[in-house]
Amino acid sequence: MDFSFSKAPDMYGAFHISILAAFLVTDVLLFLFLKKKPEKTLRKAIHVMGMIMIVLEIWKQWFIFTYIYERYTMWFFPWQLCSMAMYLSSLLPFLKGKTEEASLVFLSTFSLFAAVMALLVPSDMLRKQVLFTLHGFIYHEIMIAESLCAMIIVSRRKEYRFRPSVVMFLIMAVIAEVINVIGHFLMRNINREPDMFFITPFYKTDQPVFDYIAEKLGIIPEIIIYLALIVLAAFLIYAAVRRFIKAEEANENGTV
DSSP states (O other): OOOSSSOOOOOOSHHHHHHHHHHHHHHHHHHHHHHSHHHHHHHHHHHHHHHHHHHHHHHHHHHIIIIOOOOOOOOOOOOOGGHHHHHHHHGGGGGGHHHHHHHHHHHTHHHHHHHHHHSSSTTTTOSSBHHHHHHHHHHHHHHHHHHHHHHHHHTTSOOOOSSHHHHHHHHHHHHHHHHHHHHHHHHHHHTTTTOOOOOOOOOSOTTTTTTHHHHHHHHHHHHHHHHHHHHHHHHHHHHHHHHHHHHHHHTTTTOO
């Protein structure tokens, strides 16, 4: 099972670009296929994809400790921003009211942004292990498919708000930081500690641009800016979707 590339694929190399192009075409066709589906079908699709993501996560944890690391590390603890789609989508049938609304908006904004960024900058996904690399790309493509389903569902509702999803995101970030703190004192090794949401308060981030901000302003200010920009990016997606929906409604009604 430990099939390997001769070397880890390069970011924006032939392998990476080919997958991005294939996913782009797939997502466009998928959106056209899903846009007229009833909400019941879309909700079921989200739930099924969430369960598939759980299976993929279990496989990933097994693969990591069988073929990559010889001892336990919390770096791949399943509480990154991209992990949240797995939990929300698998729990969707059991969510009601404002929690359900917040989850759908979260999936269509925060999760979409996280998935796209992970695919565009897959530095930790491009590894020599073929199956592990493919797992990372497939997992994030499933996230995008879920986001499209959630986006179509909320677009059909007269009102849906962005603020509850922000509250949900901030609660998740607080939990992530608690995991980071606990993991730091448990592992006491930078190579084995968690960095959930990439906001550990103990070490300067290695993410482009934000590493410079941390160096100039400090780790805590950088974390605040980082989280604020994620919220901003999610809001821009939310605003763009609402604008697109209004344009679609105007076209259907024959108005300009």
